[in-house]
Amino acid sequence: MPTPLSRWLWHGFAVALLAALGIGLYVASKRIDYTWRWERIPQYLISTEGEDQTAPFDGFVVVSDDGKLSMTALRGSETHQFTGFSAIVAGNGDLVFEGDVIAKTDAIGPGPLLVGLWLTLKISALSLVFALLLGLVVGLGRVSKNPAARDLSAFYVEVIRGTPLLVQIFIVYFFIGTVLQLSAFAAGVVALAVFTGAYVAEIVRAGIEAVPKGQTEAAQSVGLSGFQIMRYVILPQATRRVLPPLAGQSINLIKDSSLVSVMALTDLTKAGREVVSSTFSPFEVWFVVALMYLLLTGVLSVAVRRLEKSYAVQG
Amino acid sequence: MNDGVLIEARGIEKRYPNGVLGLKRASLSVKAGEVVVIVGPSGSGKSTLLRTFNGLEAITGGEIVVDGHVLHQRSADLRSLRQRVGMVFQQFNLFPHLTVLENLSLAPIKVLKLTAAAAEERARALLKKVGLSEKHDCYPAQLSGGQQQRVAIARALAMQPAVILFDEPTSALDPEMVGEVLEVMKQLAVEGMTMCVVTHEMGFARAVADRVIFMDAGEILCEDAPEAFFGAPKHERLQTFLRQVL
Numbered sequence: 402m403p404t405p406l407s408r409w410l411w412h413g414f415a416v417a418l419l420a421a422l423g424i425g426l427y428v429a430s431k432r433i434d435y436t437w438r439w440e441r442i443p444q445y446l447i448s449t450e451g452e453d454q455t456a457p458f459d460g461f462v463v464v465s466d467d468g469k470l471s472m473t474a475l476r477g478s479e480t481h482q483f484t485g486f487s488a489i490v491a492g493n494g495d496l497v498f499e500g501d502v503i504a505k506t507d508a509i510g511p512g513p514l515l516v517g518l519w520l521t522l523k524i525s526a527l528s529l530v531f532a533l534l535l536g537l538v539v540g541l542g543r544v545s546k547n548p549a550a551r552d553l554s555a556f557y558v559e560v561i562r563g564t565p566l567l568v569q570i571f572i573v574y575f576f577i578g579t580v581l582q583l584s585a586f587a588a589g590v591v592a593l594a595v596f597t598g599a600y601v602a603e604i605v606r607a608g609i610e611a612v613p614k615g616q617t618e619a620a621q622s623v624g625l626s627g628f629q630i631m632r633y634v635i636l637p638q639a640t641r642r643v644l645p646p647l648a649g650q651s652i653n654l655i656k657d658s659s660l661v662s663v664m665a666l667t668d669l670t671k672a673g674r675e676v677v678s679s680t681f682s683p684f685e686v687w688f689v690v691a692l693m694y695l696l697l698t699g700v701l702s703v704a705v706r707r708l709e710k711s712y713a714v715q716g
Numbered sequence: 717m718n719d720g721v722l723i724e725a726r727g728i729e730k731r732y733p734n735g736v737l738g739l740k741r742a743s744l745s746v747k748a749g750e751v752v753v754i755v756g757p758s759g760s761g762k763s764t765l766l767r768t769f770n771g772l773e774a775i776t777g778g779e780i781v782v783d784g785h786v787l788h789q790r791s792a793d794l795r796s797l798r799q800r801v802g803m804v805f806q807q808f809n810l811f812p813h814l815t816v817l818e819n820l821s822l823a824p825i826k827v828l829k830l831t832a833a834a835a836e837e838r839a840r841a842l843l844k845k846v847g848l849s850e851k852h853d854c855y856p857a858q859l860s861g862g863q864q865q866r867v868a869i870a871r872a873l874a875m876q877p878a879v880i881l882f883d884e885p886t887s888a889l890d891p892e893m894v895g896e897v898l899e900v901m902k903q904l905a906v907e908g909m910t911m912c913v914v915t916h917e918m919g920f921a922r923a924v925a926d927r928v929i930f931m932d933a934g935e936i937l938c939e940d941a942p943e944a945f946f947g948a949p950k951h952e953r954l955q956t957f958l959r960q961v962l
């Protein structure tokens with residue numbers, strides 16, 4: 402056990418190493434003449450860009466002294482009153498043509514990165530729910546007494562774990578999705594749930610098998626049925642054991658969800674790509690995207706750790 | 717059941733899937749109210765014999781009838797049998813995620829369909845009987861080994877079985893806790909409970925048993941009343957065994 406002082410020294414050492422890494426990265430980026438433009442990033446998180454208000458016909462702009470904005474038509478006597486704008490783009494007396502931008506409305510809303518984060522969150526959460534259900538059923542199939550249930554669940558697990566997720570996504574999206582007329586979002590949920598379900602099934606199986614045999618024997622000896630033994634004796638104990646690996650698998654799911662960006666789905670990763678192509682600031686954007694994934698996975702880890710603590714009483 | 721015979725095993729054999737013969741032509745009958753103690757060296761088939769009585773091990777030969785259930789037939793209703801045959805394990809096997817009270821009331825509620833209130837009343841009475849009234853809200857991990865085994869006995873009793881099987885109930889206990897568990901078992905014997913007990917506690921066998929059975933290499937070599945069993949052992953291998961354990 403290190404002394405408190407030396408422990409802090411080691412922590413300091415770790416921080417120093419990380420700082421050196423950061424500086425190295427910065428210096429390296431200078432070498433390739435990379436200009437950091439962090440100021441461009443916030444607008445892609447929170448968008449303040451409002452909508453344009455355009456001229457409904459050709460005519461002249463009239464800005465009154467009290468700030469009212471209207472137009473009179475070039476031909477005829479038509480007028481148009483603008484409302485709800487926050488900034489006027491045209492000047493008093495300007496000749497404008499139909500479709501020209503006259504004013505802008507103010508609207509604070511989520512930028513493309515936050516919209517992408519929301520989609521990632523939605524698709525991950527939904528897939529997780531289905532993956533847990535699927536994994537529980539298949540996991541029970543793996544330990545079932547019925548050979549057919551065992552065969553089918555083993556087949557599913559082996560096929561899914563033996564093929565890349567990206568390939569599975571393509572199959573679901575282009576084949577099953579087309580046959581069943583699935584939306585890209587539904588196809589994404591199906592692919593992620595089916596993929597993660599196989600791993601959840603193995604976790605469930607391991608959790609069930611880790612419960613000592615004596616528990617089943619004791620439960621049999623008081624006359625409980627097979628279903629009751631599973632429901633009241635085995636699964637409650639297995640649940641505690643599977644929480645940590647399930648948390649890890651859920652974190653994997655969030656990260657794996659970035660692969661759905663190959664479909665027409667603007668998740669966080671896809672949003673990142675789009676922002677990069679409009680800012681030409683790949684380093685900043687990808688760092689921010691990484692941080693946002695880290696935020697999601699971090700919140701999940703903390704939540705699961707809480708849950709584990711609440712089980713700790715039973716020793 | 718003819719003349720109160722609860723367990724009737726005739727020439728039973730147990731061959732494990734790996735080929736090991738755990739039991740060879742074992743025959744035994746246990747009457748209601750009897751206390752039968754089974755002794756023998758490790759690996760002699762004592763657990764195997766006991767576990768055939770509640771169908772935890774299916775026999776591969778012979779015939780066995782327990783409380784009217786014909787166990788060597790495929791149609792045997794093991795669940796209804798097990799409601800009548802309690803079992804107490806060496807490792808207690810309490811349900812660690814349930815409180816003591818829940819351990820005792822789970823099966824009465826789910827199997828006997830007692831109301832929660834009735835099951836709890838029964839559980840509290842049994843906890844009092846085994847001297848653990850205060851512990852109803854504890855989890856098993858919060859109890860000593862001796863206390864856990866007493867809870868396990870109460871759990872078996874909560875089903876109001878016709879017979880209780882004990883498989884080395886004190887072997888996993890620290891020596892100072894053996895007494896409290898044997899005391900509870902003695903009390904049960906006095907009250908007329910039918911019991912089959914595998915144990916190395918020869919003092920218990922001498923004091924409580926109606927009959928003592930000696931097993932070796934999967935066979936029942938001899939059975940006798942305790943005085944004759946310990947005082948004038950007939951079988952040579954039993955003599956050797958007793959010299960080693962006494």
Ligand SMILES: Nc1ncnc2c1ncn2[C@@H]1O[C@H](COP(=O)(O)OP(=O)(O)O)[C@@H](O)[C@H]1O
Nearest residue numbers: 732734736738757758759760761762763764765
């Ligand atoms: N599940 C099993 N599979 C294979 N062999 C077993 C199994 N259980 C017990 N045996 C074997 O059967 C014999 C009797 O075991 P057991 O009944 O546990 O003896 P005891 O309880 O007297 O120590 C031993 O040789 C043991 O190795």
Ligand SMILES: [Mg+2]
Nearest residue numbers: 762763764884
């Ligand atoms: Mg044994």
